[in-house]
Amino acid sequence: xxxxxxxxxxxxxxxxxxxxxxxxxxxxxxxxxxxxxxxxxxxxxxxxxxxxxxxxxxxxxxxxxxxxxxxxxxxxxxxxxxxxxxxxxxxxxxxxxxxxxxxxxxxxxxxxxxxxxxxxxxxxxxxxxxxxxxxxxxxxxxxxxxxxxxxxxxxxxxxxxxxxxxxxxxxxxxxxxxxxxxxxxxxxxxxxxxxxxxxxxxxxxxxxxxxxxxxxxxxxxxxxxxxxxxxxxxxxxxxxxxxxxxxxxxxxxxxxxxxxxxxxxxxxxxxxxxxxxxxxxxxxxxxxxxxxxxxxxxxxxxxxxxxxxxxxxxxxxxxxxxxxxxxxxxxxxxxxxxxxxxxxxxxxxxxxxxxxxxxxxx
Amino acid sequence: xxxxxxxxxxxxxxxxxxxxxxxxxxxxxxxxxxxxxxxxxxxxxxxxxxxxxxxxxxxxxxxxxxxxxxxxxxxxxxxxxxxxxxxxxxxxxxxxxxxxxxxxxxxxxxxxxxxxxxxxxxxxxxxxxxxxxxxxxxxxxxxxxxxxxxxxxxxxxxxxxxxxxxxxxxxxxxxxxxxxxxxxxxxxxxxxxxxxxxxxxxxxxxxxxxxxxxxxxxxxxxxxxxxxxxxxxxxxxxxxxxxxxxxxxxxxxxxxxxxxxxxxxxxxxxxxxxxxxxxxxxxxxxxxxxxxxxxxxxxxxxxxxxxxxxxxxxxxxxxxxxxxxxxxxxxxxxxxxxxxxxxxxxxxxxxxxxxxxxxxxxxxxxxxxxxxxxxxxxxxxxxxxxxxxxxxxxxxxxxxxxxxxxxxxxxxxxxxxxxxxxxxxxxxxxxxxxxxxxxxxxxxxxxxxxxxxxxxxxxxxxxxxxxxxxxxxxxxxxxxxxxxxxxxxxxxxxxxxxxxxxxxxxxxxxxxxxx
Numbered sequence: 111x112x113x114x115x116x117x118x119x120x121x122x123x124x125x126x127x128x129x130x131x132x133x134x135x136x137x138x139x140x141x142x143x144x145x146x147x148x149x150x151x152x153x154x155x156x157x158x159x160x161x162x163x164x165x166x167x168x169x170x171x172x173x174x175x176x177x178x179x180x181x182x183x184x185x186x187x188x189x190x191x192x193x194x195x196x197x198x199x200x201x202x203x204x205x206x207x208x209x210x211x212x213x214x215x216x217x218x219x220x221x222x223x224x225x226x227x228x229x230x231x232x233x234x235x236x237x238x239x240x241x242x243x244x245x246x247x248x249x250x251x252x253x254x255x256x257x258x259x260x261x262x263x264x265x266x267x268x269x270x271x272x273x274x275x276x277x278x279x280x281x282x283x284x285x286x287x288x289x290x291x292x293x294x295x296x297x298x299x300x301x302x303x304x305x306x307x308x309x310x311x312x313x314x315x316x317x318x319x320x321x322x323x324x325x326x327x328x329x330x331x332x333x334x335x336x337x338x339x340x341x342x343x344x345x346x347x348x349x350x351x352x353x354x355x356x357x358x359x360x361x362x363x364x365x366x367x368x369x370x371x372x373x374x375x376x377x378x379x380x381x382x383x384x385x386x387x388x389x390x391x392x393x394x395x396x397x398x399x400x401x402x403x404x405x406x407x408x409x410x411x412x413x414x415x416x417x418x419x420x421x422x423x424x425x426x427x428x429x430x431x432x433x434x435x436x437x438x439x440x441x442x443x444x445x446x447x448x449x450x451x452x453x454x455x456x457x458x459x460x461x462x463x464x465x466x467x468x469x470x471x472x
Numbered sequence: 473x474x475x476x477x478x479x480x481x482x483x484x485x486x487x488x489x490x491x492x493x494x495x496x497x498x499x500x501x502x503x504x505x506x507x508x509x510x511x512x513x514x515x516x517x518x519x520x521x522x523x524x525x526x527x528x529x530x531x532x533x534x535x536x537x538x539x540x541x542x543x544x545x546x547x548x549x550x551x552x553x554x555x556x557x558x559x560x561x562x563x564x565x566x567x568x569x570x571x572x573x574x575x576x577x578x579x580x581x582x583x584x585x586x587x588x589x590x591x592x593x594x595x596x597x598x599x600x601x602x603x604x605x606x607x608x609x610x611x612x613x614x615x616x617x618x619x620x621x622x623x624x625x626x627x628x629x630x631x632x633x634x635x636x637x638x639x640x641x642x643x644x645x646x647x648x649x650x651x652x653x654x655x656x657x658x659x660x661x662x663x664x665x666x667x668x669x670x671x672x673x674x675x676x677x678x679x680x681x682x683x684x685x686x687x688x689x690x691x692x693x694x695x696x697x698x699x700x701x702x703x704x705x706x707x708x709x710x711x712x713x714x715x716x717x718x719x720x721x722x723x724x725x726x727x728x729x730x731x732x733x734x735x736x737x738x739x740x741x742x743x744x745x746x747x748x749x750x751x752x753x754x755x756x757x758x759x760x761x762x763x764x765x766x767x768x769x770x771x772x773x774x775x776x777x778x779x780x781x782x783x784x785x786x787x788x789x790x791x792x793x794x795x796x797x798x799x800x801x802x803x804x805x806x807x808x809x810x811x812x813x814x815x816x817x818x819x820x821x822x823x824x825x826x827x828x829x830x831x832x833x834x835x836x837x838x839x840x841x842x843x844x845x846x847x848x849x850x851x852x853x854x855x856x857x858x859x860x861x862x863x864x865x866x867x868x869x870x871x872x873x874x875x876x877x878x879x880x881x882x883x884x885x886x887x888x889x890x891x892x893x894x895x896x897x898x899x900x901x902x903x904x905x906x907x908x909x910x911x912x913x914x915x916x917x918x919x920x921x922x923x924x925x926x927x928x929x930x931x932x933x934x935x936x937x938x939x940x941x942x943x944x945x946x947x948x949x950x951x952x953x954x955x956x957x958x959x960x961x962x963x964x965x966x967x968x969x970x971x972x973x974x975x976x977x978x979x980x981x982x983x984x985x986x987x
Contacts, residue, residue, distance in 0.1 A: 465535075466538075
């Protein structure tokens with residue numbers, strides 16, 4: 111079963127001066143930190159250690175420059191790893207200190223923990239433009255979300271095309287705040303042991319991995335019960351009348367359901383919820399018999415002889431374990447005649463062999 | 473004294489023309505009266521009783537209709553089947569494939585034309601998703617079964633295809649089947665449908681290949697067939713012909729001259745009377761010629777299509793859908809029925825009427841004098857040229873108008889030639905008539921004085937040598953630069969022609985007509 115949920119969310123775009131540590135793709139950093147740590151253990155000068163063990167053919171200035179860069183990143187001081195450096199080596203995440211104007215997008219919805227959508231550095235010229243504007247017109251004190259203020263110096267995960275970590279050291283209270291409406295599409299999948307919630311915001315490409323506030327399958331039960339009051343919540347399936355189903359639904363015992371503008375007390379309002387691939391089953395024994403007969407006709411592709419008929423019925427029913435939960439009988443062929451349009455191919459498959467005594471040579 | 477006047481020439485001759493073999497046209501004034509039978513129904517000459525039976529049968533169908541025909545284009549039958557399908561009667565149809573139909577039309581110029589082919593295709597469009605239709609190249613049998621396996625079953629075998637023309641115009645035979653025959657015909661239909669068809673109409677203008685099934689069959693006692701698996705029809709036909717001690721009447725749309733069955737018929741013709749009913753087709757001519765030399769009487773209808781054999785003495789008949797050819801008796805999909813005693817007498821009545829009123833009878837070629845006068849049809853390729861044998865033929869030729877009487881005398885000595893070819897006629901005697909009209913003096917010619925003429929013509933010296941006549945021996949006239957001599961009798965002409973006192977190059981003519 112898959113669930114697709116659409117919710118309208120508000121995205122706050124805060125433009126402010128930030129001092130952050132932001133994860134960056136710096137593959138050279140971890141090996142360097144490892145080497146410096148080794149040099150500490152060996153009680154050796156890190157420059158010497160690096161030249162002797164890693165860069166034998168390169169000049170000393172090269173290594174000195176590398177160390178300087180690491181120092182600027184706050185990872186190394188006086189030749190030994192800082193706390194930040196130790197932490198970086200441990201997590202294998204390279205967080206680079208940056209200070210400047212950033213725009214962060216924040217989604218706030220009860221279904222999803224407060225999440226930072228993105229964190230993008232504003233170009234100086236753009237910031238200058240904003241600052242000048244602020245000086246002239248928009249000297250705004252913005253409300254910084256508590257979770258960011260409270261989570262200073264903590265690692266926060268960005269939900270962007272790739273997961274990124276930031277640590278916000280400080281954030282100015284003056285900037286701009288824009289609110290935009292967007293539709294977030296979330297997909298739940300029950301194919302894995304732990305179901306995953308992934309979302310896609312229509313302004314952004316790619317999928318977002320989001321934390322879900324709620325646990326368990328409560329929302330699933332809620333939705334299944336909404337579809338049918340007698341929904342089987344244990345096996346997670348819905349009883350159905352076969353005459354209302356399409357051939358593919360009949361054959362696969364799966365169906366999709368869609369809710370529009372569903373207001374839930376617990377999780378807010380959803381503009382659309384789609385449940386795909388929900389398992390369905392006959393709502394009664396009579397309906398199961400009907401289902402089986404319809405399936406038999408749907409799958410009919412050759413002329414039926416009385417001799418072959420029962421065999422075909424049995425072998426077909428074996429393909430549908432759901433129907434085997436019910437007491438089915440092999441119906442007389444005349445019963446099936448009533449289910450098909452006169453003159454159709456199925457009609458002839460059922461009738462011609464009877465009318466013209468198609469009994470094969472034994 | 474014989475006056476010169478219009479001469480009438482007449483040439484009479486008795487001809488000994490050799491007339492080629494031909495169809496003698498019998499001037500039959502009485503229409504064909506089809507006997508009111510209960511089993512064998514004559515079709516043709518506008519009598520559509522059998523067609524009405526088919527329509528009534530289809531209209532009465534409640535469960536199933538099974539129809540097999542080489543081609544189907546009769547609008548009435550098509551509409552009746554569609555209405556039956558609309559009331560949920562299951563209709564199963566077998567036809568020849570479109571390829572085969574087109575081949576028949578192009579190669580053999582059979583009974584139907586392009587219009588009928590088009591109507592057949594339109595029929596298939598109407599039938600898609602209402603009936604179940606199958607085809608194969610070799611399906612040729614024509615029969616209809618209604619509500620088989622119910623207490624209300626009906627069945628018909630027809631030598632006619634299910635086209636309007638065949639069911640009303642052609643000389644054909646229809647047979648009403650009894651319950652046992654219906655069952656056997658049904659068994660044969662099953663064979664055609666399950667074992668011998670190769671394409672099925674699955675939707676409009678869409679034919680899918682079908683899987684052929686092997687089915688169980690019953691042994692037939694009444695219905696005879698040709699199919700992939702058997703040819704009881706041929707065996708029965710052989711049996712009737714070979715075992716018959718008396719006269720035979722045989723009918724077929726088509727004969728294959730070198731087919732073994734024909735050799736058997738020729739053998740029988742040596743000692744038994746055989747009458748053949750057929751259609752005057754080019755393809756049949758070799759058979760007709762060879763059988764006629766053996767004493768077989770051959771009659772024909774322009775639209776005969778029935779296929780049968782009737783042994784008069786034994787009162788045994790076989791009516792079938794196959795022609796006397798390999799295609800139909802050795803291979804194909806055909807049906808036939810043996811009829812004996814009272815039932816065969818019904819055929820006897822029909823054939824007696826057909827022979828009596830057959831419009832054409834074959835005559836072998838010979839000298840004209842051995843044939844009666846009358847219309848004939850002479851085969852010429854695929855067509856028949858209409859001609860006539862007559863007692864006498866008079867040919868009036870255009871009158872001759874000679875320029876002068878000398879020329880007229882020459883013409884009178886010559887007999888007119890007999891024409892080499894007379895269009896559409898074979899006369900036993902021929903008379904050719906021709907007038908030779910003598911020339912007369914032009915109205916504006918003036919008489920010439922002999923003395924003046926000669927004086928102006930001769931030189932003084934010539935004038936001294938010869939005597940200038942005072943007058944001409946016969947009046948001489950002049951018109952422009954021509955000189956005419958006027959005579960009234962041949963004697964006079966003989967006397968004066970080339971007279972030295974007359975101008976040379978004189979044109980001898982009769983005098984002007986007196987007013």
